[in-house]
Amino acid sequence: MRVAVLVKHVPELLSDRGLDDAGRTLRTADDSTLNEVDENAVEAALQLVADTGGEVVAVTLGPAIAVDALRRALAMGAHRAVHLTGPELAGGDVVATARVLAAAVRHLAAEAPVDVVLTGLAALDGLGSVVPSLVAADLGWPQLTVVEELGVDGDVLVARRELDGVTERWRATTPAVVSVIDTANEPRLPRMKDLMAARSAEVTTLGAEDLGLAPDAVGAAGSRTRVVRAERRPPHPGPEIVTDDDGEGGRRLAEFLVSRDLVGGTR
Amino acid sequence: MTAATVLVVALGEVRSPVLESVTLARTLGTPVLLSLQPLSEADTDALGRAGVARALVADLGEARHAPAVAGRAVATAAEATGATVVLLPTSFVAKEAAAHAAFLLDAGLLVDVATLRLESGELVGGKRVFAGTWETECAVTSPVAVATVRANAIVAADAPEAVTTAVEPLSVDATLPRGLVLDEHEEHPRAEGRPALAEAAVVVAGGRGTEGDFAAVEELADALGAAIGTTRDCVDEGWQPHDAQIGQTGVTIAPRLYIGAGISGAPHHHGGMQASGTIVAVNVDPDAPLVQIADLAVIGDLQEILPAAAQAIREHRES
Ligand SMILES: Cc1cc2nc3c(=O)[nH]c(=O)nc-3n(C[C@H](O)[C@H](O)[C@H](O)COP(=O)(O)OP(=O)(O)OC[C@H]3O[C@@H](n4cnc5c(N)ncnc54)[C@H](O)[C@@H]3O)c2cc1C
Numbered sequence: 007m008r009v010a011v012l013v014k015h016v017p018e019l020l021s022d023r024g025l026d027d028a029g030r031t032l033r034t035a036d037d038s039t040l041n042e043v044d045e046n047a048v049e050a051a052l053q054l055v056a057d058t059g060g061e062v063v064a065v066t067l068g069p070a071i072a073v074d075a076l077r078r079a080l081a082m083g084a085h086r087a088v089h090l091t092g093p094e095l096a097g098g099d100v101v102a103t104a105r106v107l108a109a110a111v112r113h114l115a116a117e118a119p120v121d122v123v124l125t126g127l128a129a130l131d132g133l134g135s136v137v138p139s140l141v142a143a144d145l146g147w148p149q150l151t152v153v154e155e156l157g158v159d160g161d162v163l164v165a166r167r168e169l170d171g172v173t174e175r176w177r178a179t180t181p182a183v184v185s186v187i188d189t190a191n192e193p194r195l196p197r198m199k200d201l202m203a204a205r206s207a208e209v210t211t212l213g214a215e216d217l218g219l220a221p222d223a224v225g226a227a228g229s230r231t232r233v234v235r236a237e238r239r240p241p242h243p244g245p246e247i248v249t250d251d252d253g254e255g256g257r258r259l260a261e262f263l264v265s266r267d268l269v270g271g272t273r
Numbered sequence: 274m275t276a277a278t279v280l281v282v283a284l285g286e287v288r289s290p291v292l293e294s295v296t297l298a299r300t301l302g303t304p305v306l307l308s309l310q311p312l313s314e315a316d317t318d319a320l321g322r323a324g325v326a327r328a329l330v331a332d333l334g335e336a337r338h339a340p341a342v343a344g345r346a347v348a349t350a351a352e353a354t355g356a357t358v359v360l361l362p363t364s365f366v367a368k369e370a371a372a373h374a375a376f377l378l379d380a381g382l383l384v385d386v387a388t389l390r391l392e393s394g395e396l397v398g399g400k401r402v403f404a405g406t407w408e409t410e411c412a413v414t415s416p417v418a419v420a421t422v423r424a425n426a427i428v429a430a431d432a433p434e435a436v437t438t439a440v441e442p443l444s445v446d447a448t449l450p451r452g453l454v455l456d457e458h459e460e461h462p463r464a465e466g467r468p469a470l471a472e473a474a475v476v477v478a479g480g481r482g483t484e485g486d487f488a489a490v491e492e493l494a495d496a497l498g499a500a501i502g503t504t505r506d507c508v509d510e511g512w513q514p515h516d517a518q519i520g521q522t523g524v525t526i527a528p529r530l531y532i533g534a535g536i537s538g539a540p541h542h543h544g545g546m547q548a549s550g551t552i553v554a555v556n557v558d559p560d561a562p563l564v565q566i567a568d569l570a571v572i573g574d575l576q577e578i579l580p581a582a583a584q585a586i587r588e589h590r591e592s
């Protein structure tokens with residue numbers, strides 16, 4: 007099986023995240039990382055290939071420093087890495103991002119068939135969870151998304167997902183797009199020697215022209231949304247603290263809710 | 274963009290999130306509803322009170338569960354009604370359908386907005402990002418916009434004048450993408466009278482500090498008519514089902530009131546609930562991160578505090 011795994015480079019959850027004047031996410035090499043659930047996507051890709059033989063190609067779209075996400079994927083065991091980058095690709099919204107990622111999959115498929123596109127559930131910076139569906143729509147491939155359990159039976163992928171009070175089991179023939187959640191597997195920890203090797207591993211760099219995309223189809227120009235306002239909210243004033251050493255904590259909690267009109271009329 | 278017709282999509286039953294989107298739609302233009310399953314009389318009554326004069330029903334059977342098919346139905350309805358704005362109450366399933374619809378309609382896509390307004394002819398959606406630390410607004414620059422709307426961001430209200438909802442069938446190609454088969458779609462039974470987590474106005478969440486005993490959490494949730502939520506650790510332990518998990522990789526919620534008991538407030542959890550209106554933490558540890566972001570923190574044992582709070586709330590109701 008040949009698997010393309012889409013990985014994003016995002017700010018660390020614990021870093022002081024923010025946006026610049028153009029409304030773009032601020033990223034620095036020190037406080038950014040491979041999007042955590044994309045490690046689950048890499049793990050799922052490696053397991054598919056371990057079962058069936060083949061190749062895992064990690065793909066990212068992002069600025070120069072996003073190569074770090076690819077290096078992490080390589081250290082985990084991905085065989086190749088493709089970095090989609092260039093000034094024309096900057097500032098894309100989800101629609102423009104997915105268009106470039108789908109074009110990259112087609113580009114890879116022109117060399118040799120791609121059987122599966124694997125992604126994470128969500129990029130933890132924007133929490134969109136729409137890129138996998140957009141890529142599936144663009145490629146015209148079936149999708150198995152928000153997957154908790156992924157299996158393979160010949161060229162058929164089987165998936166279980168749990169959402170909104172529903173359990174679903176789907177089956178899809180390849181090629182297909184799959185997004186996995188954080189409990190789908192336990193991502194392997196790269197060994198020190200693999201981390202070192204990944205530092206100098208070769209990474210293919212592609213721009214819009216290489217993918218056959220017009221400059222106005224990508225990046226900010228190819229987007230259908232534009233950030234018009236981004237403001238940091240005032241800091242939280244800090245909690246009102248009640249210590250339950252007199253057994254009155256529960257009653258005080260109830261009084262607080264009543265004072266804020268939060269006990270409503272139900273029941 | 275002028276939003277003459279606003280299509281509101283009900284992927285399931287017509288419940289509060291749908292009526293919230295209809296309420297929002299009325300501020301932008303004339304709401305038209307698309308339902309992917311037959312509408313009951315209670316549904317059409319509620320829609321009539323909400324001012325929806327026209328409803329389309331695309332009866333797709335099980336095929337509606339395929340994101341590509343649901344998205345195609347949404348796009349077909351938008352084209353049939355000439356809608357320039359399409360709203361879906363948010364969920365993972367809604368985001369999938371919204372993505373497919375946006376692809377087919379060449380539309381701009383806004384995810385999980387809390388506000389929407391027309392500004393100089395453009396649709397502008399607002400939301401909080403980075404665990405509630407930033408306020409952002411995005412304008413749609415294409416002629417058609419698709420947006421998923423966060424639950425509880427708007428209070429559902431009846432229209433000034435009720436109307437009679439005319440229901441018409443919509444014919445949609447229900448062919449699944451090649452090679453895709455749905456083997457099972459099983460709805461989980463929900464506790465009587467308990468709202469769904471994603472749409473609840475009040476959520477009581479319990480974490481590892483419950484040590485697996487959720488009786489106190491349930492008692493307070495009952496007193497408040499609240500949904501129950503939890504952390505990933507409790508799901509991993511098998512104490513709560515996966516769909517009760519709040520967080521960045523679970524359900525993202527923003528209820529009017531969130532009470533977190535025995536929850537430390539790890540970034541994964543807190544990114545999924547920080548947009549809540551009022552946050553209350555109950556924890557033995559005054560240094561827990563959830564305490565720091567709370568409006569009220571009660572420091573002590575949740576097994577004592579929650580039942581006492583439930584009792585006081587019941588007494589308040591009776592008085
Ligand atoms: C990729 C990834 C994704 C994740 N996604 C999510 C997610 O979406 N949602 C999520 O919730 N987690 C998620 N997690 C897990 C997350 O990082 C934390 O491990 C988890 O949220 C902690 O759960 P907890 O607060 O229940 O437990 P703990 O962190 O162990 O906290 C228990 C708290 O209970 C308090 N306590 C103990 N006894 C009592 C008592 N008797 N009364 C009152 N307080 C008491 C303690 O002081 C402590 O603060 C994710 C992790 C990873 C790696």
Ligand SMILES: Nc1ncnc2c1ncn2[C@@H]1O[C@H](COP(=O)(O)O)[C@@H](O)[C@H]1O
Nearest residue numbers: 012013067125126128129134135136137
């Ligand atoms: N810029 C990107 N480069 C590579 N993969 C991406 C990018 N953006 C999103 N993805 C993939 O799509 C998934 C969902 O992203 P999103 O829809 O943005 O939440 C992520 O977990 C990644 O696997």
